Amino acid sequence: MANDSSNTAKSGDRRVGPDLGTDDAPVAPGLDPATQDIDPASTAADAGDDEETLPEPIDDDAEVAAAGPFATGRAAIERAVRLAPTSPGVYRMLNAGHDVLYVGKAKNVRKRLSSYARPTGHVARIARMIAATVEVEIVSTATETEALLLEANLIKQLRPRFNVLLRDDKSFPYILITGDHWAPQILKHRGAQTRPGRYFGPFASVGAVNRTITALQRAFLVRSCTDSFFESRTRPCLLYQIRRCAAPCTGEIDFPGYAALVREATDFLSGRSRAVKEDLARAMEAASNDLAFERAAVYRDRLAALAAIQSTQGINPRTVEEADVFAVHQEGGYFCIEVFFFRTGQNWGNRAYFPRAEKSFTCEEVLGAFLAQFYDDKPPPRLVLLSHDIEERDLLASALGVKTGFKVEVTTPRRGEKKELVAHALTNAREALGRKLADTATQAQLLQGLATVLALRQPPNRVEVYDNSHIQGTNAVGAMIVAGPDGFLKSQYRKFNIRSEGLTPGDDYAMMREVLERRFKRLLTQGPDPARPAESSDETPQQWPDLVIIDGGRGQLNAAQAVFDALGLTQVALMAVAKGPDRDAGRETLFMAGREPIKLEPRDPVLYFIQRLRDEAHRFVIGSHRKLRKKDIREAGLQEIAGIGPTRKRALLHHFGTLKEIERASLADLGKVPGISAESARRIFAFFHAQAG
Numbered sequence: 190m191a192n193d194s195s196n197t198a199k200s201g202d203r204r205v206g207p208d209l210g211t212d213d214a215p216v217a218p219g220l221d222p223a224t225q226d227i228d229p230a231s232t233a234a235d236a237g238d239d240e241e242t243l244p245e246p247i248d249d250d251a252e253v254a255a256a257g258p259f260a261t262g263r264a265a266i267e268r269a270v271r272l273a274p275t276s277p278g279v280y281r282m283l284n285a286g287h288d289v290l291y292v293g294k295a296k297n298v299r300k301r302l303s304s305y306a307r308p309t310g311h312v313a314r315i316a317r318m319i320a321a322t323v324e325v326e327i328v329s330t331a332t333e334t335e336a337l338l339l340e341a342n343l344i345k346q347l348r349p350r351f352n353v354l355l356r357d358d359k360s361f362p363y364i365l366i367t368g369d370h371w372a373p374q375i376l377k378h379r380g381a382q383t384r385p386g387r388y389f390g391p392f393a394s395v396g397a398v399n400r401t402i403t404a405l406q407r408a409f410l411v412r413s414c415t416d417s418f419f420e421s422r423t424r425p426c427l428l429y430q431i432r433r434c435a436a437p438c439t440g441e442i443d444f445p446g447y448a449a450l451v452r453e454a455t456d457f458l459s460g461r462s463r464a465v466k467e468d469l470a471r472a473m474e475a476a477s478n479d480l481a482f483e484r485a486a487v488y489r490d491r492l493a494a495l496a497a498i499q500s501t502q503g504i505n506p507r508t509v510e511e512a513d514v515f516a517v518h519q520e521g522g523y524f525c526i527e528v529f530f531f532r533t534g535q536n537w538g539n540r541a542y543f544p545r546a547e548k549s550f551t552c553e554e555v556l557g558a559f560l561a562q563f564y565d566d567k568p569p570p571r572l573v574l575l576s577h578d579i580e581e582r583d584l585l586a587s588a589l590g591v592k593t594g595f596k597v598e599v600t601t602p603r604r605g606e607k608k609e610l611v612a613h614a615l616t617n618a619r620e621a622l623g624r625k626l627a628d629t630a631t632q633a634q635l636l637q638g639l640a641t642v643l644a645l646r647q648p649p650n651r652v653e654v655y656d657n658s659h660i661q662g663t664n665a666v667g668a669m670i671v672a673g674p675d676g677f678l679k680s681q682y683r684k685f686n687i688r689s690e691g692l693t694p695g696d697d698y699a700m701m702r703e704v705l706e707r708r709f710k711r712l713l714t715q716g717p718d719p720a721r722p723a724e725s726s727d728e729t730p731q732q733w734p735d736l737v738i739i740d741g742g743r744g745q746l747n748a749a750q751a752v753f754d755a756l757g758l759t760q761v762a763l764m765a766v767a768k769g770p771d772r773d774a775g776r777e778t779l780f781m782a783g784r785e786p787i788k789l790e791p792r793d794p795v796l797y798f799i800q801r802l803r804d805e806a807h808r809f810v811i812g813s814h815r816k817l818r819k820k821d822i823r824e825a826g827l828q829e830i831a832g833i834g835p836t837r838k839r840a841l842l843h844h845f846g847t848l849k850e851i852e853r854a855s856l857a858d859l860g861k862v863p864g865i866s867a868e869s870a871r872r873i874f875a876f877f878h879a880q881a882g
Contacts, residue, residue, distance in 0.1 A: 269325035363390035525622035667704035668810035
């Protein structure tokens with residue numbers, strides 16, 4: 190059996206679940222690199238943490254031309270059948286150049302190869318593979334489980350043309366709290382886990398590790414410097430000054446105090462986060478009662494750092510302690526597998542994979558092949574949840590159990606919270622593949638597609654998208670974003686503070702009319718008409734849009750069209766995009782004057798382009814609106830929220846540390862605060878996260 194990768198993690202209780210991310214976080218500016226203990230090999234590997242791209246399309250015609258006669262390949266397989274064992278094993282099909290075409294495994298190798306030797310009844314993919322085969326190599330194994338493990342290992346090594354291939358196969362980094370020094374350090378680690386200490390992970394990217402270490406330093410003040418740097422210090426470094434280290438190197442904290450900080454950090458990473466936060470909250474309140482406000486502020490900042498970590502986790506399951514969730518979606522000849530990781534009852538993030546597979550594969554086949562390769566050099570949890578029921582589910586569970594030494598359950602849930610987790614992952618898989626398909630098209634192609642869908646005379650050179658935001662009419666603001674052949678033109682974004690005194694609170698139509706009137710009256714006054722070519726170099730016809738998109742349905746379209754008619758604008762196309770039922774992305778309806786409503790296919794790249802335009806306008810207007818009301822929130826705080834009195838306010842601040850972290854918290858995190866009911870959590874969340882309109 191082939192050896193496992195050298196960086197395969199060993200099973201044991203030293204590992205805690207992964208935190209996934211995509212963006213690399215930079216080292217704090219001004220810090221000496223010596224304070225960051227990073228293995229050079231790890232640094233080199235980090236360069237590969239780029240987002241995975243879609244696989245290249247498979248050229249079926251070229252393969253057919255390169256393959257030999259079907260009868261020749263079938264004869265080669267028949268020769269192998271006569272010598273094949275009836276026991277478990279792995280077989281490899283090779284072409285004339287001795288390249289491996291396919292790696293497969295079977296409980297009975299002879300029986301499996303005999304199925305390829307049939308003269309008819311093969312799908313096109315299998316027929317092409319048989320035609321290209323000139324030789325078959327066989328390796329016998331003791332059990333079918335061992336055959337599955339060997340098959341996955343060989344596929345990753347040989348990358349056969351006709352197998353499903355996991356294309357992104359770099360090792361994941363870990364967080365290590367060292368155990369070979371009296372003052373343990375926290376650092377990023379890749380490779381074999383030979384250094385004494387506690388390992389937490391794996392993490393999907395170095396950026397996730399950097400962000401988590403930075404937050405843990407703020408919360409627990411654990412050092413990150415190298416041992417040599419630590420031993421040479423005569424005074425605290427910059428990390429101590431910015432409250433990211435307790436400076437045990439110069440005795441700013443004694444051994445028992447530092448050991449307590451390390452123990453708290455370990456407990457938090459091990460899943461005992463609630464107990465750690467409760468201890469910090471009690472310490473903060475005790476310091477406040479003793480009038481030791483500086484010490485209370487330190488505890489407050491540490492609570493805020495922990496809240497920041499958990500606020501990025503999204504959903505956190507109530508009944509699932511440890512699990513990996515896999516969901517697969519197929520569209521346009523491509524597959525996306527979304528993976529969510531849950532450890533210690535927390536959501537540690539997700540990542541999308543785009544395996545290389547022919548479109549003739551089913552989702553079940555792709556998912557089954559992907560799982561065996563994914564866990565070839567990664568430690569599985571005790572529970573694996575799947576969106577599709579794969580054929581060899583029990584065999585995979587057995588193989589993973591052999592690798593880890595404990596029972597691994599692989600299941601496709603049908604009800605309850607586990608089913609909800611899979612459904613959430615499946616939604617992410619659909620959206621990730623849709624975004625990737627949209628991103629693969631050039632901006633020019635998307636604009637051409639938009640012109641085709643909307644029946645425009647030519648692709649728009651300038652698209653303006655409008656949206657507005659308010660809370661029951663207060664702090665009302667409108668916004669315009671601009672896109673063109675070069676993407677978003679952020680320097681030309683504009684916001685409009687709504688000024689109409691007689692405006693009925695919450696009148697979206699009136700707000701949209703005011704924004705459009707102010708925008709286009711100014712263009713008519715200062716710029717040339719879009720229907721007339723520029724007469725001098727001082728005129729700026731490019732400032733006139735070719736297409737205006739507003740967020741809304743038929744009512745918003747009619748309000749905007751009335752403005753255009755009043756101003757005599759006939760050369761600017763106007764469209765409204767309405768959200769689908771339950772605000773479901775992918776089911777939007779497009780409205781244009783004088784036309785029937787337009788519905789695009791859910792995974793149409795043009796639809797994703799329109800969604801991106803609308804979402805960018807939504808992001809910009811919400812940001813502008815929140816800036817307007819930030820001062821009000823600071824002054825009024827939580828007292829403005831109905832039902833939030835001093836006791837609940839104190840509980841929220843104890844749990845999150847600061848008002849800013851309460852604002853960032855998810856609905857689920859708010860509901861976990863002692864004394865905060867589901868209704869109170871909803872009110873708090875709605876107060877800080879008002880939607881546009």
